Amino acid sequence: HISLCRLDGVDIIRILHPECQAAISLFGGHLLSFQPQGHKDLIWMSEAADFSGKSPIRGGIPVCWPWFGKVASPSHGFARSSVWELESFNDQKSHVTVTLTLHDTPKSRAIWPYRFHNRLHFEFDKTLKVQLTSTNTDQRPWHMSGALHTYLAVGDIMQAKLSGLGNEYLDGLADQQRLPTNGVLQFDDAVDRVYSRAEDTMYLEDPALFRRLRMHNHGHDSAVVWNPWQSGAAGMADMTPDGYTTMLCVESAVAGQSIVLKPGQSHHLSTEIGAE
């Protein structure tokens, strides 16, 4: 059920299983696609995505690490533009697992001066499970943030409804103002928000595709929701002008300063996604 192929500049693991089809790029440790039997892909991929292996791929599940956002360069860290190694795979009747690893190199230490070991574990059946385990292999403590920056596919963003967001958010499009919310969000303009009290389980209603996606997160301190809308997409070389109408980023994120790992300690950040 598992094969390797190459697309432009990236190596891709393809999974063809009776329960689902999926693809992962070793560049970025990036989940590109997940399609359970009987459903359209749950994961959005830009029609203009760059697969040269030179810049992060627009769509799928970029792994933002060891930081979230633009706090340092490169934006969202270097894991999403590093080549991960295939550690193991397990092809079973009921499910398939794939494990990738990324550890520090002289190049990574020039960007971020610490030793680390990351393990990215994927489990595919009717649902998709992704778990990033980050371990401090240095002799000093280090601080990390990051995100599983999932691009969910929707039939029509204008009809979509996301719930389970908790009661407040920081608005990235309004000077990081902290604002109250009833935990439900519908879309008619750009959004870039950090929901610091999101529930572990969120639902994305998608009437245009007659489905609802369920996302269950763990190890996060927030859920990030992003759609660049028409104006934002216009400024992005790797998104088509109408790409924003069929995507919504809903991210299992460590966006705050909460995680400090001592030598030998690990942190698990995960997301599970399924269609109902």
Ligand code: TA6
């Ligand atoms: O997670 C939301 C966000 O940080 C937005 O602010 C937006 O910039 C988006 O991610 C995409 O970032 P990227 O570096 O992939 O263009």
